[in-house]
Amino acid sequence: MRDFRFLPEPPTRPGNGHLQDWALSPLPLIGEGAARARSAGVDVFRLRLGLPAVVGVGAAWNRAVLTDLGTFRSAGSLSRIVPYLSGGVILSDAPGHGGRRSLMNPGFGRAHLLALQARTRAALPGVPDGEFDALAWADGAVLRMLNAAYFSGEFDAGLLHAFLAPLRRPFPVPAIPRPLLFARVDAELRRLARVRLTGRGHDDLLAVLAPLPGGLEEARVSLAAAHDTTTHALAYAIWFLAQHPQWHAPEHHGAVLKEVLRLFPPGWMGSRRLSRDLDWNGVRLPRGALALYSPYLSGRDRAAQADLTDQLLGPLAAVRGGEELRRTAEALCDTGFSQVETASRLGIHANTLRYRMERIEALTGRSLALPETRSLWWLALQLERLQG
Ligand code: HEM
Incomplete structure (x- = not known):
């Protein structure tokens, strides 16, 4: 079992650890921590904020923090130091x-x-x-x-x-x-x-x-x-x-909000305290440490993104004519899923478009009529462009 002091961390400043960057530019700070954790092959990194703090990068950590209420306690967490908040009115571990x-x-x-x-x-x-x-x-x-x-x-x-x-x-x-x-x-x-x-x-x-x-x-x-x-x-x-004005229609607004909350989550960091020593993937995290989870980091987590692009683009890449299908999906996203505009943009007949859409649905197992599928496609293509 490794001591948590060996965990990767972003660069520190003499005398105040990470406190100054935490106050003035927290997103680059945690982005750097996450990058170092990933290249060290772990899903947590360490911060020095006056008391030991550990930040998780992926979905597994978030799930643990938000569901293991006995280990990750709201009481004494960071929102306590902001008088506007109260360390969790929604404290799930508060008595009563x-x-x-x-x-x-x-x-x-x-x-x-x-x-x-x-x-x-x-x-x-x-x-x-x-x-x-x-x-x-x-x-x-x-x-x-x-x-x-x-x-x-x-x-x-x-x-x-x-x-x-x-x-x-x-x-x-x-x-x-x-x-x-x-x-x-x-x-x-x-x-x-x-x-x-x-x-x-x-x-x-x-x-x-x-x-x-x-x-x-x-x-x-x-x-x-x-x-x-x-x-x-x-x-x-x-x-x-x-x-992206093509998404400005009532049926797309739910997806737009999801994407906005993924990219720019207003609650970019949540905090808990560890009520006991915890062994996390071979690292001993000490009781009393701040346990931080970040929707900002998980929304931009490359491992989760690769999962999504594999799910949607993978099956298309594996078949003949897959490139055509992928261009079709792209045109659908660019036109806010207007079939008339997509067909004219690709120079194909409406029936050909419908046939291609059915193939995409069959290959991926997701109906293109559903708003959540549409937002996933948008996301997968955006992520692929960013990665490419
Ligand atoms: C886009 C909208 C919102 C987002 C992204 C958001 C996100 C969050 C997050 C991430 C937390 C910390 C949760 C935790 O770690 O346990 C939180 C806490 C909280 N939220 Fe929201 N929230 C939103 C809107 C609202 C609204 C509309 C209300 C009330 C009407 C609300 C009331 C609260 C309260 C009372 C807390 C606990 C604050 C404390 O620590 O004392 N939130 N929110």
Whole structure:
């Protein structure tokens, strides 16, 4: 069994290990760590963040971190140092978590979600024409949608904006305590909660949270957690659609969001603490170490990408006429799966196109009518271009 201190790590700086790079440019830092881990033939690397930390690169590590709740504990993890968060309101290992969920669940039934959906849609401002700043637009749009979903639009809009403003700045700005601002937000939450507890006629999220012990803190924490994640996902989705207008159709938007969350995940890193020593593929990871998983790294993991390209492009490459089929798949992706445009782009008859599509489906075992197959094809071809 090897000691974890022998694990690969990105270059350190004298005196502060990886802390400075972690604060100022974390993505290149973890990208370098992942590259070193892969070339050393392991799927974890080490970081020096004031306490021992280990970051996993692939799906197996993520699965372990997110499912082995006894070993990987939320308590004491990184979000604890950001006052906006609470080390996991969604702490699955917190005492009474199960009971609490069942207390809240009746409030989150389908009908409730549909009502919220209608309300958030109505709050969404129109997308401007021409050139505009996607991040600024998304920021304003998400503030309005959150206000609608949580408070029926009754939260003081200026205060909500000021409360969430530090989350738009780079680390360590979000970690600085702001007791006065938080006190004003708590007072506004109490005012709105009183109305919901004493009267009737509110069916927003605050009406569900207000009667629960600690419910107002949960409203505050989840507002913060919801705000910059959703804002960034929306801004990147707009930017992505501006680059690839052929995907701008309601039936493709689900796939676009998935691709955006893969490439630019707003929750780029999650953390846990090890509750015991753990043997991971021949390496002893010490109890108390930070265990980090990264959707950013796994979304860009070459091993997982090779799996996908093999699954879709492999069977085509193995048959006669495979190159033609592959060009057909490419043209379908480039036209947002418009059969008319694809046929004209390739200069073939509609029946020939249908025949080729059936062959692609038979070879890969995936129906091209399904949005998820279409997004997988898009992804596989993009990845192949990048690799090539
Ligand atoms: C694109 C949208 C979003 C993404 C990508 C995202 C991603 C994440 C990730 C990766 C975590 C850490 C999970 C863990 O390691 O256990 C997290 C935590 C959390 N998320 Fe989200 N999230 C999104 C939207 C939202 C929304 C809309 C809400 C609430 C309405 C929300 C509420 C929370 C809360 C309360 C936490 C726990 C925060 C804490 O540590 O105290 N998230 N999210």
